[in-house]
Amino acid sequence: MASSFSAAKITQPLPLNTTNTRSPDNPLFSSFKSAPPASSFLGSTHKLRIQRPASARAQTRSGTVVAVSDVVKEKKLKSNAPTSNLLITKEEGLEVYEDMILGRAFEDMCAQMYYRGKMFGFVHLYNGQEAISSGFIKLLKKEDSVVSTYRDHVHALSKGVPARAVMSELFGKATGCCRGQGGSMHMFSKEHNVLGGFAFIGEGIPVATGAAFTSKYKREVLKEGDCDHVTLAFFGDGTCNNGQFFECLNMAALWKLPIVFVVENNLWAIGMSHLRATSDPQIWKKGPAFGMPGVHVDGMDVLKVREVAKEAIGRARRGEGPTLVECETYRFRGHSLADPDELRDPAEKAHYATRDPITSLKKYMIDNKLASEAELKAIEKKIDEVVEEAVEFAEESPAPSRSQLLENVFADPKGFGIGPDGRYRCEDPKFTEGTAHV
Amino acid sequence: MWGIIRQKVGAGGISAPSMQRIRPAVSAWRSYSSSGKEMTVRDALNSALDEEMSADPKVYVMGEEVGEYQGAYKITKGLLDKFGPERVVDTPITEAGFAGIGVGSAYYGLRPVIEFMTFNFSMQAIDHIINSAAKSNYMSAGQINVPIVFRGPNGAAAGVGAQHSQCFAAWYASLPGLKVLAPYSSEDARGLLKAAIRDPDPVVFLENELLYGESFPVSAEVLDSSFCLPIGKAKIEREGKDVTITAFSKMVGYALKAAEMLAKEGISAEVINLRSIRPLDRATINASVRKTNRLVTVEEGYAQHGVGAEICTSVIEDSFGYLDAPVERISGADVPTPYAANLERMAFPQVEDIVRAAQRACFRSVPMAAAA
Numbered sequence: 001m002a003s004s005f006s007a008a009k010i011t012q013p014l015p016l017n018t019t020n021t022r023s024p025d026n027p028l029f030s031s032f033k034s035a036p037p038a039s040s041f042l043g044s045t046h047k048l049r050i051q052r053p054a055s056a057r058a059q060t061r062s063g064t065v066v067a068v069s070d071v072v073k074e075k076k077l078k079s080n081a082p083t084s085n086l087l088i089t090k091e092e093g094l095e096v097y098e099d100m101i102l103g104r105a106f107e108d109m110c111a112q113m114y115y116r117g118k119m120f121g122f123v124h125l126y127n128g129q130e131a132i133s134s135g136f137i138k139l140l141k142k143e144d145s146v147v148s149t150y151r152d153h154v155h156a157l158s159k160g161v162p163a164r165a166v167m168s169e170l171f172g173k174a175t176g177c178c179r180g181q182g183g184s185m186h187m188f189s190k191e192h193n194v195l196g197g198f199a200f201i202g203e204g205i206p207v208a209t210g211a212a213f214t215s216k217y218k219r220e221v222l223k224e225g226d227c228d229h230v231t232l233a234f235f236g237d238g239t240c241n242n243g244q245f246f247e248c249l250n251m252a253a254l255w256k257l258p259i260v261f262v263v264e265n266n267l268w269a270i271g272m273s274h275l276r277a278t279s280d281p282q283i284w285k286k287g288p289a290f291g292m293p294g295v296h297v298d299g300m301d302v303l304k305v306r307e308v309a310k311e312a313i314g315r316a317r318r319g320e321g322p323t324l325v326e327c328e329t330y331r332f333r334g335h336s337l338a339d340p341d342e343l344r345d346p347a348e349k350a351h352y353a354t355r356d357p358i359t360s361l362k363k364y365m366i367d368n369k370l371a372s373e374a375e376l377k378a379i380e381k382k383i384d385e386v387v388e389e390a391v392e393f394a395e396e397s398p399a400p401s402r403s404q405l406l407e408n409v410f411a412d413p414k415g416f417g418i419g420p421d422g423r424y425r426c427e428d429p430k431f432t433e434g435t436a437h438v
Numbered sequence: 439m440w441g442i443i444r445q446k447v448g449a450g451g452i453s454a455p456s457m458q459r460i461r462p463a464v465s466a467w468r469s470y471s472s473s474g475k476e477m478t479v480r481d482a483l484n485s486a487l488d489e490e491m492s493a494d495p496k497v498y499v500m501g502e503e504v505g506e507y508q509g510a511y512k513i514t515k516g517l518l519d520k521f522g523p524e525r526v527v528d529t530p531i532t533e534a535g536f537a538g539i540g541v542g543s544a545y546y547g548l549r550p551v552i553e554f555m556t557f558n559f560s561m562q563a564i565d566h567i568i569n570s571a572a573k574s575n576y577m578s579a580g581q582i583n584v585p586i587v588f589r590g591p592n593g594a595a596a597g598v599g600a601q602h603s604q605c606f607a608a609w610y611a612s613l614p615g616l617k618v619l620a621p622y623s624s625e626d627a628r629g630l631l632k633a634a635i636r637d638p639d640p641v642v643f644l645e646n647e648l649l650y651g652e653s654f655p656v657s658a659e660v661l662d663s664s665f666c667l668p669i670g671k672a673k674i675e676r677e678g679k680d681v682t683i684t685a686f687s688k689m690v691g692y693a694l695k696a697a698e699m700l701a702k703e704g705i706s707a708e709v710i711n712l713r714s715i716r717p718l719d720r721a722t723i724n725a726s727v728r729k730t731n732r733l734v735t736v737e738e739g740y741a742q743h744g745v746g747a748e749i750c751t752s753v754i755e756d757s758f759g760y761l762d763a764p765v766e767r768i769s770g771a772d773v774p775t776p777y778a779a780n781l782e783r784m785a786f787p788q789v790e791d792i793v794r795a796a797q798r799a800c801f802r803s804v805p806m807a808a809a810a
Contacts, residue, residue, distance in 0.1 A: 147542075179579035188578035195545055195582070196574070200565060206535050207570055210542020217548060221524050222495055247535030254530070408576050409614050411583035411638035414670070 087303045090370045096138055096302055097365065097376060100130040100358050101383045103154035106163060107333075109387050110153065110170060114337045118395070119170050122199075123184045126154040128300075128332035131357035132264050133158045135305030136232055139313055145193040147208035148234045150185035151264075152197045155234060160192045167390040173397035180400045181408070201235070202242035205261070208233035209248045212259035212322075230316040231259045238269030240283045249290040249324065256321035260312045261287075263326040264299065270335040271343040287324030299327030300355045303364065330355075475661070480650040482624035483513045486631040487551065489663045491521055494549065497635055500527040500536055501553030501590075510555045511591065511650055537563030537588070541570045544586040549635060554590035557606045557644060571640040572615030587634045592620070592644035593687060593738045594786055600774035605739035607686065610642045611716040612743070617669055618715040620644045622690040623654040626713055629667030637669060644715075646688045672719035674726070678708035681796045682726040684749055685736040686712040689787065693736055696792035705800055715745055720752045727753050731762040732799040736792055741769035766795040 088096070107125040114123050126133065129151075137146060137158035148155040156166055161177055169176025170184055177189050186197040195211060198204040211231040218227040239245055240263060252259050263283050267274045275281050287294025293315075297308045305327060312323040330352040334341030365371045477485075491497045498521075499514055505528040508515040518526040529536040533554065540550035554560045560567065571584045593605040611618040617639055621627040627645070634641040659665060675690060676697050685693040690711045697707040708726050712719065727733050733753055735746035746767040753765060771785040 145546075178577060178581070181579045182577040186577045188574070188582055190578070190581040195542070196570075196578070198570065200569060203538070203565060203570055206538020206566065207542035207545065209535070210539035210544070211546055212542075213539050214543040214546040214548050217498070217524065217543065221498070244534045244538065247530075247532035248538075250530060251532065251535055251539065408578075408580040410617075411575055411580070411585075 086368055086370070087307060088370070092138075093361070093365050093370050094375070094379065096134045096306070097358075097361055097371075098379050098383065099134040099138055099158055100302065100361065101380055102157055102163065102386065103130040103133060104358060105380075105383050105387045106153060106157060106166070106390075109167075109391060111333070111337060113170070113391065119184070120172075121183060122150065122336055122338070123170070124151040124336045125333045126151055126331070128352065128356070129264055129266060129329045130154060131302035131305050131361075132234070132262065132299050132327045132329060135302045136234075136260075136262060136309045136313075139306065139309050140230065140232070143193060144230045144232070145195050145208070145211045146232050146234070147195045147204040147211065148187075148197060149201070149204060149236065149239070150197070150199050151236075152185070152187045152194075152234075156187040156189065156192075156194050156197075159189070159194050161187065161189045161194060162390075163386055164390040164393040165189075167387075167394040168397050171394040171397070172399065173394055174400040174404065175393070175397040179404065181404070202239045202244040205233050205235060205239070205244055205248045208259060209252050209257060212252065212257035212316075213255070215258050216255070228258065228317045228319075230313050231257075232262055232313075233259060234262050234264060236269065237263065237265040237267065237274040237283065238272065238277065239263075240265075240286065241278055246286075246290075249286065249292065249322075252322040253291040256319065258316035258319065259322045260309075260316055261322060261324045263324070264329055265326055266329050266331045268331070268335070268344060270339065273343075282326075284324060284326040292322045292324055294324045294326070296326045296328065299329030300352070300357050300360065302357050302361050332356075475656055475658075476653040477624040477628075477656045477661075478651055478653045479621070479624050479627045479645070480511070480513060482627040482654075482656070483631055483645070483650075484515055484517075486628045486635075487514065487517060488520065490632055490635045491517065491525065493663070494635075495525075496547065497549045497551065498525040498527065499551045499553065500529060500540055502529055502531060502555050504528060504553055509553075511647060513645075513650070514553070533559050533562035534566065537566040538570065540586050540588075541566050541574075541584060544571070544584040544640075545574070545582050547585075549585045549587075551587045551589060551635060554588065556602055556647070557590050557592040558602050558604055560588065560590070560606065567610070567616070567640070567642065568613060572613055575639065576615060583638050584640045585638045587631075587637075587641045587643055589631070589634075589643035589645060591647040591650075593646055594770075594775060594782070595647045597777060597779060597782060598775075599777050603775035605644075605737070605770070606642075607644055607715050607737070608739050608744045608748075610644075611718070611745065611748075613716075615640065616716060617641045618644065619669065619713065620646075620686040620715055621713065622649070622675075622687055622711050624656050625654065625660045626667065626673075626711070628656075628660055629665055630669070630713060633666045633669050636666065641669075644687065649688055649691075652691075667713070670714045670717040670719060672713055672722045673711045674708060674722070675711045676707070676709040678706035678730065680706045680708075680730055681732040681734060681799050682708045682710060682723070682730045683734045683736060683792065683796060684710045684712055684723060684746075686715060686745070687738070689736045689738055692787065692789050693792055695789045696796065699789065699793050700796050703797075703802070705796060705802070707796055712745075718745075718748065718752070720756065723749060724753060724756045727757050728760045731760055732796075733761070734766040734768060734792065734795045734799055736768045736787055736795075738770050738786055740772055741767060742772070744769055763799045763801065766799050768792055768795050 103126060107127050110119060110123055110125060113119045133154045137155065146155050146159050153166055157163060165177040169178055169180060169182060172180045174180055177187060182188060182197060185199045187194055188196050195207060196204065208231045215227055215229040218224045265283060269277065284294035284296040295308055298304050308325055312325055315323055362376055366373060487499065499517060503510045504514040505518040505523060505526045514526060537552055540552040543550055567588055571586055575583045594603040607618060607620055610616055617637065619630045619634060619641060621630045631643060634643050675694060683693045693709045697709050700707045708730055710723060710726060735749045737745045746769055750765040750767060768787045768791050773785060775785055776782055
């Protein structure tokens with residue numbers, strides 16, 4: 001019991017940035033002993049209020065937490081040999097690096113465009129959290145789906161929505177991925193299976209659970225035997241106090257749905273610190289309470305996130321059920337571009353700025369001779385061009401035409417329904433015969 | 439119980455000879471005489487679900503007690519045995535959760551039928567009905583449509599108290615992106631539910647608990663498995679020439695009874711069963727008012743911002759010159775539903791209220807003083 005508890009909390013130490021300690025006081029993996037450190041928010045300057053007795057109580061609840069952590073622990077033992085097992089190949093490394101650079105450059109450009117008045121309304125930027133998006137989404141197939149919150153630009157980009165489509169959508173142009181009708185908070189793409197973009201906290205979680213339900217339904221009822229599509233639900237620390245989150249943890253575990261609940265715990269919900277809002281701030285513990293593994297991972301380290309993601313997504317694909325993954329991360333900018341961001345301690349911000357996931361990956365790749373400085377610089381240059389081109393494209397695109405206002409309210413606006421042959425039933429002359437008084 | 443007894447005396451659930459005596463207008467019932475079969479609303483809904491689930495494997499039912507309990511009101515009786523637990527899904531008590539799960543699966547082309555034990559409980563899930571179902575086709579610019587049906591009993595039952603008695607027709611019908619249906623008879627129930635399941639948009643299907651046990655005559659065409667009624671078309675249940683009475687759901691029965699009583703006084707009332715609250719069949723209502731020149735709207739819900747208010751405005755906008763009298767609006771009393779039987783009776787429209795309103799519209803009685 002003790003080993004499964006502690007292994008569940010901690011991911012294996014990787015040969016990446018071992019000089020980085022998580023916070024001034026607490027070394028990273030001293031807690032292979034049974035209880036987590038007093039401040040288990042690695043890097044936060046706030047102290048956790050929960051004392052050890054609570055953690056000891058928690059030990060007895062974690063009976064079912066086994067799958068993810070054991071495999072991950074084995075990897076740790078294997079990778080003890082100094083240079084043999086790097087966690088990533090060169091191609092994968094470059095792909096992930098490019099994705100994170102795209103996310104960062106895009107969001108920085110959004111900020112610029114917002115202050116120039118090209119973008120308006122609510123814009124929530126993802127700077128600092130790129131490791132989670134790239135670490136998880138780059139492992140998915142095209143048919144897997146992603147459900148996100150209002151902080152969804154980078155999730156859409158990682159999933160494959162072209163940067164120019166996202167930028168046009170933000171500018172409110174007709175060439176946007178939702179023709180300008182959704183906006184920053186409602187990125188939908190049927191082609192890439194991005195199911196939104198939801199403004200309400202917690203709203204995306206049941207929708208993601210439904211997408212996972214469909215995957216299981218297709219396999220069991222519709223007999224599409226090889227349907228192993230996985231759904232990822234991204235949401236924040238504030239959402240973990242919302243009722244819908246718990247309802248879906250229950251049902252996903254009950255019906256063993258192929259979903260991974262990814263908590264992007266950036267410690268702040270607008271100006272509300274996670275520690276002020278939550279009775280037990282260790283979110284990963286809420287997984288075992290519902291019968292699924294709960295894993296905590298350092299969300300500023302893309303390779304660690306990728307390892308955990310591989311296991312969680314693999315579990316879901318094999319039909320073993322859901323996983324709750326808590327990624328501890330940080331957003332470098334405010335909640336949205338309208339947020340003055342006065343409540344966060346500058347020392348905390350400075351601390352996390354030193355743990356920027358992009359610089360960490362760059363250092364890893366260069367130190368382990370996976371790529372040269374020049375190659376990485378070439379990628380950055382290429383991405384800058386992509387983002388510039390996206391802005392030009394969005395600028396030149398037309399605004400939606402007036403007739404677009406009333407379109408797309410209904411898939412079947414006439415209200416008569418669409419028959420099995422795909423045509424409106426009201427066009428079928430036989431439809432309105434008989435007792436149907438029309 | 440008193441409510442059920444009252445209705446058994448009224449429209450529906452009565453034998454053929456008395457039907458023909460009470461309904462001289464033949465056109466609305468022209469197929470009736472060919473078959474003497476009757477069906478309760480409950481069986482109509484059950485058969486509609488059964489047939490749609492057999493026809494399309496993507497249709498599934500989800501809700502509380504729909505499976506092993508055979509449905510809280512026995513609407514889904516027998517479906518679990520026939521289709522299995524993957525397609526008739528019993529849920530924990532999580533309206534927000536399972537409504538959202540339904541919406542998420544509908545994004546992917548499954549056709550869920552989500553049952554709320556009563557529509558009062560849908561308020562726990564209303565965020566998903568409105569924000570993730572109704573608005574998605576628009577927000578995604580047509581990429582993602584949501585072919586989902588939310589169904590369940592709506593409006594007052596008998597003596598169930600304030601939190602179980604509200605009518606939500608006006609709430610859901612105020613939003614673009616949702617279709618709202620309110621069947622009355624078995625034919626309505628079957629046809630509209632089949633149309634709703636086949637419809638590619640989110641549909642809120644408002645049934646009525648007290649109508650479940652009522653029997654209505656059904657023709658052979660209604661029993662056919664491809665029978666569907668159009669969404670957005672009202673039905674003229676009884677033709678008349680002096681005053682138009684619009685109603686939906688249980689109030690149609692009351693309106694028909696009121697029409698019989700008015701006929702004895704020489705007032706010929708035309709009763710319109712709205713069937714579809716959104717889209718509202720303004721054409722039929724306006725055509726009828728242009729014929730009769732007087733309008734009485736009947737609903738169980740509250741008056742302010744209600745269905746009657748919308749109908750009244752539609753008639754004033756389109757047929758103002760044709761009105762010979764002010765529009766009479768009969769609705770529930772402006773109070774949360776009381777429990778005591780006599781108070782509850784006063785809180786909802788009764789047949790006498792409809793009769794009096796029609797008489798006022800025809801200038802047969804003095805109008806009431808304006809309320810404060």
